Amino acid sequence: MAKILMKGNEAIAEAAIQAGCQAFFGYPITPQNEIPAYFAKKMPKIGRTFLQAESEVAAINMIYGAAATGTRVMTSSSSPGVSLKQEGISYIAGSRLPCVIVNIMRGGPGLGGIQPSQSDYFQATKGGGHGDYHLVVFAPATLQEMADLTKLAFDVAEEYRVPAMILGDGILGQMMEPVEFSDYTPRPKADMSWAATGNDGSKPRSVINSLYMEPSELESMTRDLFATYGIIAERETLVEEYHCEGAEIIVAAYGTVARVVKSVIAQLDKEEGAPKVGLIRPITLWPFPAETFAKAAAQDSVQSFLTVEMSMGQMVEDVQLAVNGAKPVRFFGRTGGMVPTAKEIKDEILSICKGGAR
Amino acid sequence: MREERIILAGFGGQGVLSLGKILCFAGMAENRNVSWLPSYGPEMRGGTANCQVIISDEPVAAPLVSQATAVLAFNEPSLVKFEAEAMEGAAILVNTSLISRKVSRSDVRAYYVPAGELAQEAGSIKATNIVMLGAYMAASNPVDRDIMLGVMKDMFASKSAKLFEVNKKALELGEQFARENA
Amino acid sequence: MAKTFDRPKALTDKPFHYCPGCTHGIVHRLVAEAIDALGIQEKTIGVAPVGCAVFAYDYFDVDMLEAAHGRAPAVATGIKRVKPENIVFTYQGDGDLASIGTAEIVHAANRGENITVIFINNAIYGMTGGQMAPTTLIGQVTTTSPYGRDPKVAGYPLHVSEMLATTMGAAYIERVSVHDVPNIKKAGKAIEKAFRNQIEGKGFSMIEVLSTCPTNWGMAPVDALGWLKDNMIPQYPLGVYRDKEEEAKAQ
Numbered sequence: 001m002a003k004i005l006m007k008g009n010e011a012i013a014e015a016a017i018q019a020g021c022q023a024f025f026g027y028p029i030t031p032q033n034e035i036p037a038y039f040a041k042k043m044p045k046i047g048r049t050f051l052q053a054e055s056e057v058a059a060i061n062m063i064y065g066a067a068a069t070g071t072r073v074m075t076s077s078s079s080p081g082v083s084l085k086q087e088g089i090s091y092i093a094g095s096r097l098p099c100v101i102v103n104i105m106r107g108g109p110g111l112g113g114i115q116p117s118q119s120d121y122f123q124a125t126k127g128g129g130h131g132d133y134h135l136v137v138f139a140p141a142t143l144q145e146m147a148d149l150t151k152l153a154f155d156v157a158e159e160y161r162v163p164a165m166i167l168g169d170g171i172l173g174q175m176m177e178p179v180e181f182s183d184y185t186p187r188p189k190a191d192m193s194w195a196a197t198g199n200d201g202s203k204p205r206s207v208i209n210s211l212y213m214e215p216s217e218l219e220s221m222t223r224d225l226f227a228t229y230g231i232i233a234e235r236e237t238l239v240e241e242y243h244c245e246g247a248e249i250i251v252a253a254y255g256t257v258a259r260v261v262k263s264v265i266a267q268l269d270k271e272e273g274a275p276k277v278g279l280i281r282p283i284t285l286w287p288f289p290a291e292t293f294a295k296a297a298a299q300d301s302v303q304s305f306l307t308v309e310m311s312m313g314q315m316v317e318d319v320q321l322a323v324n325g326a327k328p329v330r331f332f333g334r335t336g337g338m339v340p341t342a343k344e345i346k347d348e349i350l351s352i353c354k355g356g357a358r
Numbered sequence: 359m360r361e362e363r364i365i366l367a368g369f370g371g372q373g374v375l376s377l378g379k380i381l382c383f384a385g386m387a388e389n390r391n392v393s394w395l396p397s398y399g400p401e402m403r404g405g406t407a408n409c410q411v412i413i414s415d416e417p418v419a420a421p422l423v424s425q426a427t428a429v430l431a432f433n434e435p436s437l438v439k440f441e442a443e444a445m446e447g448a449a450i451l452v453n454t455s456l457i458s459r460k461v462s463r464s465d466v467r468a469y470y471v472p473a474g475e476l477a478q479e480a481g482s483i484k485a486t487n488i489v490m491l492g493a494y495m496a497a498s499n500p501v502d503r504d505i506m507l508g509v510m511k512d513m514f515a516s517k518s519a520k521l522f523e524v525n526k527k528a529l530e531l532g533e534q535f536a537r538e539n540a
Numbered sequence: 541m542a543k544t545f546d547r548p549k550a551l552t553d554k555p556f557h558y559c560p561g562c563t564h565g566i567v568h569r570l571v572a573e574a575i576d577a578l579g580i581q582e583k584t585i586g587v588a589p590v591g592c593a594v595f596a597y598d599y600f601d602v603d604m605l606e607a608a609h610g611r612a613p614a615v616a617t618g619i620k621r622v623k624p625e626n627i628v629f630t631y632q633g634d635g636d637l638a639s640i641g642t643a644e645i646v647h648a649a650n651r652g653e654n655i656t657v658i659f660i661n662n663a664i665y666g667m668t669g670g671q672m673a674p675t676t677l678i679g680q681v682t683t684t685s686p687y688g689r690d691p692k693v694a695g696y697p698l699h700v701s702e703m704l705a706t707t708m709g710a711a712y713i714e715r716v717s718v719h720d721v722p723n724i725k726k727a728g729k730a731i732e733k734a735f736r737n738q739i740e741g742k743g744f745s746m747i748e749v750l751s752t753c754p755t756n757w758g759m760a761p762v763d764a765l766g767w768l769k770d771n772m773i774p775q776y777p778l779g780v781y782r783d784k785e786e787e788a789k790a791q
Contacts, residue, residue, distance in 0.1 A: 023618070049622055051617070054643050054647035055643055058611070059614075061615050062621070064607070065587070065607075065616060065618025069623050073618070091607075091608050198582055198584065199602060205601065207606075208606065209597055209606040210606065211594065
């Protein structure tokens with residue numbers, strides 16, 4: 001199949017359709033509007049559902065209802081809208097329903113701005129709503145990954161009965177790059193016998209619920225959930241290690257920022273006497289590839305880590321936990337919709353090499 | 359390694375974003391790597407429009423253009439905003455149909471193109487963007503000319519044969535003007 | 541001796557947790573009887589609210605979902621849009637539907653979602669212990685209107701049936717009461733019609749049921765029935781507020 005030039009937002013929507021997504025419920029917000037627009041155009045023509053909900057709150061609850069029937073469903077939004085969805089996401093996690101949620105991040109807090117940001121890392125990876133839960137969070141850095149990880153997100157969500165999130169940003173959503181759609185091999189269909197589709201008496205009736213009046217029952221449900229998270233962490237963690245062999249400085253970055261870091265590494269490679277720099281790029285932000293960082297920290301060549309984010313420093317906390325004091329972990333970030341430039345990152349790396357502590 | 363880093367900027371409706379796409383299609387037809395990054399937000403709804411295009415032999419790392427190899431300025435605010443982003447020796451193409459000021463730098467190659475007038479001469483003011491493309495092709499040869507013509511044919515001839523002829527003429531007039539006024 | 545009264549098939553064996561004299565039990569039974577009468581138990585999916593009926597998923601012997609507070613119409617929309625062959629109903633109280641869930645109910649009605657909504661209006665929050673609801677009457681004492689509802693502070697009773705009847709999408713809206721046997725019979729017919737409408741693809745149907753809350757009203761059950769009749773019905777007149785089909789016939 002030929003490569004298609006399309007926007008990141010469109011790549012997500014097309015991949016979802018190819019993955020068998022039967023319904024999309026969403027609400028307009030910049031910079032993700034191409035996602036609902038793509039579904040609105042395509043879904044009615046193939047007998048599937050697109051519905052513009054009255055709010056983000058309604059959209060995520062429509063997802064809850066549709067997901068409860070065992071149907072592949074997706075919603076998308078951007079930061080302020082994803083905050084509104086948190087109630088529903090918590091219910092979905094608590095009721096053990098699979099679905100895919102897309103967050104094309106923009107600056108916050110509050111109404112913030114509409115330019116790209118990574119300041120929803122905590123919200124995405126630490127739960128986001130109330131209660132003990134996680135989402136499986138995929139952080140694509142290319143449009144090809146936007147497509148492939150969207151398909152994977154549906155499979156992973158169904159296999160483990162958990163909600164999964166695609167965490168992009170305004171640049172990845174808005175930019176165009178050629179995408180190839182034939183790369184992904186779907187996983188075997190998961191058991192969906194739990195779904196509520198009406199009960200003819202041949203099996204116990206389905207009750208999709210997150211309410212437990214007995215604390216011991218809620219604890220036991222939550223322990224089951226976390227046992228599942230343990231298996232997910234073991235099997236589904238994804239990470240890219242780039243130029244890490246013999247590196248003195250390891251940069252940690254994901255999504256758009258990881259691309260800028262790769263530009264920096266390419267520049268430094270050409271410069272005489274420049275420090276050797278590697279990149280660890282988490283592709284799943286939850287589960288976090290802590291082991292990869294711990295191994296890198298144990299390498300003699302590695303002097304220090306530098307985390308670069310479009311935030312005031314969120315993923316850096318997970319890097320620090322993973323490195324666990326073995327090597328210094330520094331941070332450089334721009335926020336509010338500002339994107340760190342290659343020059344800024346390069347200067348930061350060079351200042352670390354000169355022993356400039358921060 | 360060959361890499362073109364292009365900033366295209368103007369008003370919405372001048373075909374700035376679609377010209378960026380045409381460049382990407384040509385880059386893809388050459389089996390090179392491409393990226394296209396638009397400005398987005400309230401300003402794109404009727405106001406200024408710009409995009410950053412990279413065509414590279416290597417996979418595109420950051421899609422954000424710094425050290426641009428070319429700036430195509432369709433209106434005055436765009437020239438003011440982006441001329442500083444050009445690297446030394448870059449081509450800056452100025453649409454003089456709407457821009458009266460000059461490029462303020464001496465370390466770049468400036469081309470002053472009456473793109474609107476030339477587009478009208480080619481048959482349609484809507485071909486202004488293709489005149490600018492022609493001038494850029496003559497100034498920097500970013501992609502193979504035959505491949506570019508093939509892309510334009512795919513794009514325009516499918517709508518009407520005349521549309522393709524108008525745009526082909528616009529490309530030629532842009533090229534010719536840039537060569538004669540370098 | 542022939543059995544003349546039995547538990548509807550669409551109810552489980554689980555005993556209700558409702559307070560003595562609460563009319564939720566009656567309405568549950570009416571809903572279950574309608575499901576039985578229409579033979580739709582196997583394809584019905586119910587959506588329970590947050591409020592006193594939160595455990596409705598334990599009582600209706602059909603596939604059930606528990607929704608977040610006020611969101612049942614959105615949840616039902618999600619189900620019905622991907623499973624149009626199923627019969628989907630929500631069962632919501634007045635805090636759930638008329639306060640926190642106003643956006644969801646208005647838009648579900650206005651889209652003409654082909655679902656059935658059972659709306660219990662008892663003029664108070666029950667489960668949380670007797671707070672003021674949007675439907676609380678002027679002057680009515682609750683824990684959060686201890687001097688009686690003052691419209692200058694807390695606005696006026698919200699007339700949900702009247703409001704939803706103005707949406708172009710709603711197919712059938714009726715307000716009924718369960719304070720005596722003739723009205724219970726009427727309510728049963730209305731609820732059955734609301735389900736039949738869905739089977740026939742007629743669109744959004746809501747039955748508002750005036751109900752009692754003896755515990756939080758601070759009354760004996762029988763007195764509560766009288767209070768409903770004397771105070772609620774004048775404020776919330778019974779009747780059909782929207783019937784698209786009849787309107788079409790009349791034209």
